[in-house]
Amino acid sequence: MKSSTKEIVVLGITLGLVSMIAALGLSITYSVTKPVIAMQAKKALENAQKEIFPDALEFVRQEDMIGKTNGSTIIKDFYIANSSENTRIGYLVSATTPGYGGIIYFIIGVTMDGRLKSVKVSEHTETPGLGANITSKGFLGQFVNKKLSDEFVVKKDVKAITAATISSKAITKGIKALIDLSQNSEAGDTK
């Protein structure tokens, strides 16, 4: 039994050593690339925010809003956009809602006067060529400056994309759910 236990120990150590060397290499690259990745993510976020609220100076993150759900739409991030005199000019909500081919990640910007500032779809797996048109200006454009109190129902006040009704309905329902969520939290808020 003695020789075979020695053999097992040798096996253990070789595998351990190889994985440690691999870990060393990995962790060094990781620590080098970690700041760069963080910076990229921050830059991407800022671009998105700037795009929707160009005149906002500062974005305050509302931790408590993250994770709230309405139906199958889940809030991923929630920012209050403040302009120079620290007055709130609107808020920015990024969320996910199930679409035709999978989860759709989208961001909406809402101004204080109760209008949709803009809608942007950041990631989706809708069928290319059909559902994927929800990212087109033509479709999302119709949401700009829409009053929050509208019904947001396809074929009524929202024009669907031909041959992609399920995707159009999904995104519209997602926006509506998000508005209701932020509305009642808005009401419950300090204002």
Add this chain to the structure above:
Amino acid sequence: MSPIITTVLWSSVVLLIIGILFGVMLGYFSKVLAVQEDPRIVSIAELLPGANCGACGFTGCTNLAENIVQGKAPIDRCKQLDSKSAIEISSILGIEIDSSNFTKKVAIVRCQGSVDNATQQVIVKDVPTCKLAVTLKMYAKTCLHSCIGYGDCANVCPYNAITIGSKGLPVVDSMLCTGCGLCVSTCPRKVIELIPYGKQVLALCNNQNKGKEVKDACKVGCIACMLCVKKCPKNAIRMENNLPVIDRKLCDVCGICVEACPMKTIRFIHEA
């Protein structure tokens, strides 16, 4: 700097532990669950060439090894076996075999009808394979026993040891050739033959006609003049349907027949 060191430290420690854990588990289970496989099968399989070529009719070398151990297959079933490993296998099995027919076998093309030697009937370029050339009777050389040269043997060789040379005749690289015999069976004119590797003399012609007919077809064809048979001191050569056959046991490769042959058909082979 410290956060980087901590991540490096932590990840190396964690992976080290996981590695050791898995290594020990693998080692332990490979011992405990070791199947009492017949060790002879593993060692024989390693001695076999391992090319899984299937020429022996079994699905790969391990399968052949199993059958050899169970006695269902003779050792020489594997044509590419060199004598050294054949003897080792037989010693594993503890049986005696005569190692004579285990010298390395190599393919040889018994035809020198290259482009400049053999008279060309008509240059036929786009016949894809020798087999097709034979069926359609579309071959370039007048000699009906010669190598057609469209490369069936080269295509079939798994070790690409046989390639068509610049003169239109296949060239065998005896280092790569394992004597598996696939080219011998595919050649429609049976010009290729397996011979034991080593310095020897051989008549490089496959034409069974006599005299004038051969002369018209090829500058280096055997016209069956029987000079080699008369001249050979050991009378190791006998004629079989107009082609000299040399008995390797009697022949001491003196080379008299090579000089005697007027058509230069008998040549030295594997001099190196």
Add this chain to the structure above:
Amino acid sequence: MELLQQIFTILINSIFAQNFVFIRFLALCSFVGMTTSMENSIGMGSAVTFVTVMASVISYALYYFILVRFGLEYLQTITFILTIAVFVQLVELYLKKAIPTLYRAMGIYLPLIATNCMILAVTLLNITEHYSLTMAIVFSLGASIGYTLALILLAGIRSKMRFNTIPKFLQGYPIIFITASFIAIAFLGLQGIAR
């Protein structure tokens, strides 16, 4: 009720709508190789199912109890694939000892299961989709059933294909891919059912 509904959606999603072979293009290496005969496919499918479910559980535990606690999420790929490989090797040892017939039928493909793209994909998706443990198990079950279904479908068709004439240049692998593309069209139709 909510749990059951979620389980049902994930199952339908991973078997039909997001089938791992026809829609997500995963595990094609064994998919092409193993469908020569029906028993091979079923044998392979069951082995992959067993390994995927076990791998999801182990990788799930490994991720949340070790990697997350030490903040080493970036090591997930290497640790997951290591656990899968070691686990498959153990399964191989066990099969060789306990069920030699199944081992001989699938000998060549066992190491390939270790490198089967689907198993790693399932474990990684369990993490990116933030599934709970039960959902992870359901997802891995669904994925492997979808995989086995794909294998059986193609094996059935391939066994029939031997009897009809196929144009010379399409023989061998090309015709298999073209058949797969037709089946993929059918699966495409199923894509919208579970949402």
Add this chain to the structure above:
Amino acid sequence: MNNLKQIFLRGIFQDNPVLILMIGLCSVLAVSVTTINAIGMTAAYSFVLIGSELTISAIRNFIPKTLRIPIFIIVIGAFTTIIQLLVKAYSPSLDKSLGIFIPLIVVNCIIIGRVEAFSSKNNLIASLADSLGMSVGYGLVIVSIAFIRELLGSGTIFGIPVYPPFIKPMLIFVLPPGAFFIIGIEIAILNAINKKLSRNKGQ
């Protein structure tokens, strides 16, 4: 020296990983939606393949027999994660489009296959030649499929629409069935070429 050239060329024609050996298809079909993705994937893939083949052929004599596959996988996994981090850091757009397929390089059957079949038995230079040949072979296939799929499926070349407005691109080629179809045809073509190539050799 020509032996190395022979290994390199074999990687592209006779033993083309994707079309002849039929391995590594997962990433080829999934990523070849746009040519830029395909090029990005080939770059990442060749980095991992070359790195792993060299490392393993360097340490091939110290690997105990029972630990063969785990050690191969650790080396390949390490290289894959390195490239994954690099891509996430320095080209986020590529990372978003390739998504899950970068970590899946580690289970790409070509790498494991070549490492086990080739570099664990040959010296460094031969492994380098082989990995280069394989990467070029892989790259040629994935880029050619991506080019065709992009042209037929979304009517663009490198993202620039080339179709006249009244022709609508055939969407099926961007979807999975199209990918299966095109790779089937490509294998058929390569089989024909290889058959012709070997027949010319016979002339």
